[in-house]
Amino acid sequence: MTNYTDKQxxxxxxxxxxxxxxxxxxxxxxxxxxxxxxxxLPERTNTYQTNNLFNQRRFAMPLIPLVIALVIALGGGTAALADSAKPGDALYPIDQWIERIQERITQAPEAKAGLFAKFSEERLAELKALQELDPSEWPEAMKAKFEEHKQDAVARVAKSIERxxxxxxxxxxxxxxxxxxxxxxxFQKIVEHLDEVMAKREERxxxxxxSDINQIPIRAKxxxxxxxxxxxxxxLHREVLKQLDEDDNEDTTDTEDAKLPLPEGLLGTDQDVADATAQAADLKAKMALVAQAAQDWYEQVSPWYPPKPTTPEPEPNWPPHLM
Amino acid sequence: MNNQEINQLARAAKEGDSGAFGQLFDELSDSVYRFLTFRLRDDEQAKDLLSQIWLEAWQSLRRYNPDRSFRTWLFAIARYNLIDHYRRYRPTVSLDAVINRSGSTDIEAEVELADEMARVVDNIDQLPELYQTVLKLKFVEELEYPEIAEITGKTENHLRVIVKRGLDKLRANYEA
Incomplete structure (x- = not known):
């Protein structure tokens, strides 16, 4: 076995x-x-700029609201197609935009609550579908983003190693x-301590x-x-609960509507009332599931959520004059 | 030719002097070709990509800032094209086919040296793309850290760490 130096x-x-x-x-x-x-060549053309993906996206981005408006106006196939899109599909951003606009244009509380319930169910279904997704199908853009973040993380650790x-x-x-x-x-103790710090950072x-994209937990992806x-x-969860609570607590005796005579049969039979109550209970249970999934997710990945307390590294026992 | 002379030619080329551009080709095409060949391992593909890179450089000269090093600007274009090309085509041919033999009569020494170099190239290939790029630019093209930083978009500190770790990994593979 030959031992090689860096120079060799x-x-x-x-x-x-x-x-x-x-x-x-x-x-x-x-x-x-x-x-x-x-x-x-008649004139030097800037193909580097026109081929630049970033510039193509900048050109395309302002058109997206126009596309959405057109889709809603036409009310047809694209919206339906987008509705079944899952995260990572090309139409998924369109799906999201359509949902935001639907929220804004829906006014009646019952309809809004229904819409939120539908969105929440869709999110839960997407989460479940993604957990079953084959990692080799992750979109290229996400893989590229992961690599970018990985390189940034490596650069940060490299900088700290240098320090x-x-x-x-x-x-x-x-x-x-x-x-x-x-x-x-x-001084020996300090140098040894710094050796340990360096080793931990190199390990990191x-x-x-x-690290590989397939090893990252589903929620981070x-x-x-x-x-x-x-x-x-x-x-969404808060909004739905608010809507449901508002519906439960709403005092209809003071509104104008409440003063109008109720059409016959509006409240339905006792069976109708029991069915509606069971549906509401079922909806609340589903909301609780969604809320729990969102909470778990949020805890895992959100930078805004208070971090879990960790055991702090012990301070080095350096003499004051060396600090 | 030093960097200052290269940049002067680049300024002239930017103004439309194709003769100056031709001189830049004479000076720098070997460097870019080496950079490509290490990754592509295919002579024909490397030459095709080389032509494409130089044509793109000519067409993008309007965007070139004369205060920057033309060499690093050109290598940045080469790296971009190489990454894009490598995503679509995987190299399959051995590098032996493109290493020009020196013409030495000491066959045994020549074979041993070629074998050592083939080993180092194979080992470099196992490293991530960034490590390969940095090691090649540092030791084959002998660029300085600020120039490599400009090409790769990484800090000089990070590059130093990459060089050290790259050499450590190569040495570990050799001694295994």
Missing amino acids: IEQLIRQAGRRVQLSVSDKSQLKNKLMGVINT VNTVQTKFEEKLAAAKTEAEREA MNAIEA LREWRGESAKEMLE
């Missing part, structure tokens, strides 16, 4: 790289071809220059680099797609 590895990389080059004839051929194309390294170097210098046994002991960096929707779900 660097040298091997250099040598391997330098051996790779274009032959004289290839280079000449490629250049002639390139210059031939350049000289026939610990700088501090450790300073204390190693102090250790080397220590005049008394007590000073040497104190390894774990992040090795959903957060990528749904963004603010964890908050929305709780709002």
Whole structure:
């Protein structure tokens, strides 16, 4: 087994790289071809910008509200198609927008409560469907987003490792220059402590680099797609309960409607009342399930939710003059 | 040619001087070709992509800022195209086919060196894309950390950590 130093590895990389080059004839051929194309171009066009995905999205984004308005005006197939879209599908954002607009245009409390109940059931169904989804089907955009976040996390940990390294170097210098046994002991302890901190952070960096999108808990993945929707779900839940409570507590004796004579048969038979009561109880039970799912989700992924208390790392026992 | 001379040619090319652009090609095409070949492992694909990158560079010169290094700007375009190309086509050909032999008469030494280099290239291939890019730019193209930071969009601190960890991983693979 040969032991290689960093310098030897660097040298091997250099040598391997330098051996790779274009032959004289290839280079000449490629250049002639390139210059031939350049000289026939009438004007330099900025294909780099037009091919840039970001610019295409910026162009498309303002059109989305127009699409929604058109879909609602036409009231037809696209809305129906979007309604069955699940997180990650191309039409899912459309589905969400349509739901927000439906909320705004629905005024009657009973209809609004019904709408919220429908949305809540859909969220629950989506959550269940996503838990059963094959990880290899995650959309490319989400995989790319995961990679981006992973690289940012690695960069942050790398920066912190660099900082610990700088501090450790300073204390190693102090250790080397220590005049008394007590000073040497104190600096040694600090250097050892910093070694442990460095090792933990490198371990963390390894774990992040090795992480795979398929290992991330389902709720964290959903957060990528749904963004603010964890908050929305709780709002939804509160709104539904509020509506149901308002319906229960509503005092109809003072409203204008209450003064009008009730049409015959409006309240229905005793059986009708019992059925309606059972339905309301069933709805409340479903809302409780949705609320629990949302709460669990929120606790896991939301930065706004108070974090669970953790055992703090013990403070290093450094002498005051070294702090 | 140093960076200042390269940037002067780039300024002229930006004004429409295709001759200056041709000189830039002469100076930098080998570097870009090496960068591509390590990843693609296919000579023909590397040459096709090389042409595409240079044409794109010519057409995007209007966006080039003359205060920036043209070399790093060009490598950023090359990296973008390489990532995009690699997503669609996976390399399959051995790098042996594209490494030019030095013409040495010491066959045994030559074979041993080629074998060592093939091993290092194979091991580099096992690293994540960012590590490969940084190691190649640092040790093959001998760019400085600020230039590599500009190409990759990472901080210099992060790049130093990547280089150290990349070399540690390569060494661990060698000594295994």
